[in-house]
Amino acid sequence: DGGITQSPKYLFRKEGQNVTLSCEQNLNHDAMYWYRQDPGQGLRLIYYSQIVNDFQKGDIAEGYSVSREKKESFPLTVTSAQKNPTAFYLCASSIKQGVDQPQHFGDGTRLSIL
Amino acid sequence: GENVEQHPSTLSVQEGDSAVIKCTYSDSASNYFPWYKQELGKGPQLIIDIRSNVGEKKDQRIAVTLNKTAKHFSLHITETQPEDSAVYFCAASPGGNQFYFGTGTSLTVIP
16 A cells, blocks of 8 residues: 555654654655644644655754655654644655645654654 | 645544534635645545535545635534544645645544
């Protein structure tokens, strides 16, 4: 089945440690996104990518980094500079730029601090 | 940029009753409005969407209405069932793969 796979489902970070969240899609979508979800705040955009080897900052990019070396993959690194990383992280994709189609979401990664 | 407001934040209804969730948006360029349902521990799933050239769309027990003049759109769920209990998000898109989300409505359907 086509879809978006996020891993791991749960992740723990120690102080000063960088961690990487995986997102893979087999929908042949051009655009991919990372959102952070906190209770009562909806979805906030961290980074998005419209095409391979290109990405843009969203509203809350500080303390995060991404790469888009392959169309199928858009990993998110939560760096030690992100002082409050505890949240539910959602990856999404959509078909291509300029076409009004919905985003498809993975089932998320819950990140906690040890 | 676009600002999407969603109300109410929580909603409880008796099984069989209707539920209505309302959203407003600020950017008149927004022309695509999807609605998502998120169950606990899962990612949001698209349940219905509407484009700006349509005023209403229905899919079985779910309907969405759009008033472009007033910049608001609403989700209507009729004959609610316990499995409808979830968090619902509205979103607005002005195109270019840009999406702006409301803060979510936690719906509880009481058997």
